[in-house]
Amino acid sequence: MRWNFPSTQQIPFYPGYSPFQSALLARRGIGPAEAERFVRSGIEDMHxxxxxxxxxEAAAIIGDAIRGGLPITVYGDYDCDGVTGTALLVESLTKLGAAVDWYINSRFVEGFGMHPLGVEEIARRGTPRLIISVDNGISAVDAVRRARELGMQxxxxxxxxxxxxxxxxxxxxxxxxxxxxxxDKHLAGVGVAFKVMQLLFHAAGKPREILRSLDLVALxxxxxxxxxxxxxxxxIKNGLKLINWGDRTRTGLLAIKEAADLKGEVNAHYHLGFIFGPMLNATGRIDGVPTAAVELLLTTDRRRAAGLAAQLRKVNEERQELTxxxxxxxxxxxxxxxxxxxxxVYDPAFHEGIVGLIASRLKEAYQRPVLVLTDSPETGxxxxxxxxxxxxxxKAHLxxxxxxLLLKGGGHEMAAGCSLAKENLPALRRRLDAAVRQAPAELFVSTVDIDYVLxxxxxxxxxxxxxxxxxxxxAGFPRPTFLLQPFQPEQVRFLGRERNHLRLSGQGVTAIGFNQAEDFRAANPAGxxxxxxxxxxxDYDGSIQFRMRNQGWRELEDPVGAAG
Incomplete structure (x- = not known):
């Protein structure tokens, strides 16, 4: 791993901020004129x-449907963005007096995005009707055409x-x-839906009521x-306030917190991304349709919420073991x-719902693009x-x-999904491999940017x-990375049942490195x-500790050498 040291360029003056805070803002590309608004991130800063x-136009169509009693179906997606977006629209439209239900594809039948089969299923609920998609639909040319043929907006x-x-x-x-x-071009699907609901709630004379949904938008x-x-x-900042609102927190989110045995305040970088999100994603990954997840976010019944959260926890644990x-x-x-x-990599035994997770693990380990494939229900x-x-x-290269070579594909620069005929796999391998070998070699070197030296x-x-x-x-504003030096350990301990964790103490500092004991023992650094x-x-005793990153130590006399 290559450590990128902070620039020696002079940091601009940020009134009211410490040297560390000033350096972090500068390294994240936030200038002195933008700092106050960035740190504040208040409701008044929304666009x-x-x-x-x-x-x-969307708000006008939806408003007409509500006033005219036209049934509305929210067409969501099976990931956490789609689940929270579905819950937000169903809850918000219900508050506005709409007759509303929801539909989400099976991951294993229709797959991602609005599909003609899904549209036909919705039509069987009765037409005329209005369909509102969330977190999908921009590529649904055939599905939208089919909906209009069936008399739906x-x-x-x-x-x-x-x-x-x-x-x-x-x-x-x-x-x-x-x-x-x-x-802002990088809203989530639930964020786009929220902006449309803002217009409707403003027209209804209750603009602040929609802000109660920011917990879903944040998640x-x-x-x-x-x-x-x-x-x-x-x-996210204001949604977290709602998620940490004590007994007034959304019933389903309280149930997740209790099911996961979380103590203290929920944060974004770990709790939302690695506990709440995976639990809400679990049934969509394993079962195909995230019915329990949507119902959990919508229910106000604490007993039902506890049961649904326990169900999601169990499915997520099964998903973790399978992964x-x-x-x-x-x-x-x-x-x-x-x-x-x-x-x-291709294996017919891979579970379709977790191939993205497997690809992420391999990408992190090898610092290479990774495609993980399995068989679809359709032969070949x-x-x-x-x-x-x-x-x-x-998005460009695949x-x-x-x-x-593909039957279907879509996604972003760093994540995508696709399907293809099995006979095209060798040609796809060759073309993708050639693309990597023609790219700059430095793209595939694992690096870490140091924000501040302590x-x-x-x-x-x-x-x-x-x-x-x-x-x-x-993402986009990661937690800072500090370089602590010079640090002379006075005590070295190996912790855990397998003694695989590293604890270093000295100079008034305790440093913890998870799964770093083996490399430290092998190197046995003296300086x-x-x-x-x-x-x-x-969290255990309230003391201050220095949490080391993976491969987070080096001997000081070798600042650019191999990591421990």
Whole structure:
């Protein structure tokens, strides 16, 4: 792993901020003039929803449907963004007096996106009707055409990249569509839906009531790994206040917190992304349709919420074990077939709902783009997910450049999904591998950016408070990485049942490195160290500790050598 040291360029003056905070803002590209608004991220910093192309038209169509008693179906998606977006629209439209229900594809039947089969199922509920999509629909040319043939109106709200042809919907709301001047292009699907609901609640004379849904917006935005900047930061910061509102917190979210045995306040960077999100994703991954997840977010019955949360926890635990086992299989295959190109692994036993998770694990380990494939229910057809590294667009190299080899594909620069005929797999492997070998080699070197250099005597409660004062953290605004040096351990301990965790104490500092004991024992360093990590509060006893990153120590006399 390569450590990138902070620039020696002079930091601008940030009035009211410490040297560390000033350095972090500068490194994250936030200038002195923007700092106050960024840190504040208040409700008043939201953008006018009328700036979203199509939002006014969408709100007018939905308002007419409510006033005319036209049934409305929310067409959601099976991931956490789609689940939270579905719950937000159903809850909000119900408050506005709509007759509303919802529909989400099976991951294993229709797959991602509005599908003609799903549209036909909705039509059987009765027409005329209005369909409102959330977190999908921008590529649903055939499905929207079918809906209109069946006598239904369609409003598309989505955040995915549009294709060359847009569906002929009655209204399209997507900040990425051509001609949309909205300042924030990276809203989650639930965020786009929220902006449309803002207009409806404003028209109804209760503009603040929709703000109560920011808990759902925050959760969906973090789980979909959208940047914690701009308007998303406003959503997340204020949504967390609702999630940490004690007994007034949404019933379903309280139930998740209790099922996961979480104590204290919920944060964005860990709790929402790695506990709440995976639990809400679990039934969609394993069972296909996330019915329990949507119902959990909508119920106000505490007993029912507890039962649903327990169900999601159980399914998520099963998903974790399945992921662990199948990821081991994928690693073995990657090692046999080579790890230096575009890694493509295929196994008919892989569960379709977790191939994206497997791809993420391999990408993190090898710093290479990874495509993980399994059999689809249709004979001779493979389905899979791909994850990539920054700077290597799988939207360009897989979805666009390999379109002739695919049956279906879509996604973003760093994550996508596709299906293809099994007979095309060898040609796809060759083309993807060639794309990696033609790309700059530095894209595939694992690096970590150091934000600030500390001495041991600079670690104290004031510094931890400054770090926490800049929360929420996440994609686009990650938690800072500190270089602690020089650090001379006075005591070394190996912890855990298997003695695989490392604890270093000295100079008034305790440093913890999970799963780093083996490498430390092997190297047995004698001199001062440089540690990479973050000062934080120990949840167990309230003390301050330095949490090391993976491969988070080096001998100081070898600042660019191999990591421990």
């Amino acid at each position: 006018d929803p009328l700036l979203l192309k199509g939002a006014a 369609v409003v598309v709200t989505d955040h995915h990249e549009p294709g060359e042809e847009l569906p002929l919907a009655d209204a399209i709301v997507n900040p990425k569509q051509p001609g949309c001047a909205y300042p 969906g935005t973090v789980a979909d790994v959208m940047p914690v900047t701009g308007e998303n930061r406003v959503f 662990r086992h199948q990821t081991e299989t994928a690693f073995e295959q990657a090692q046999r077939e080579g790890e230096d190109g575009f890694i493509v 057809i493979l389905k899979g997910s791909v994850r990539s590294v920054k700077g290597f667009s799988v 979805i666009d450049d390999c379109a002739d 001495r041991p005597d600079e670690i104290d409660g004031a510094l931890v408070a400054q770090i926490e004062g800049f929360a929420p953290y996440g 001062p160290l440089a540690l990479l990590g973050l000062p934080e509060i120990n």
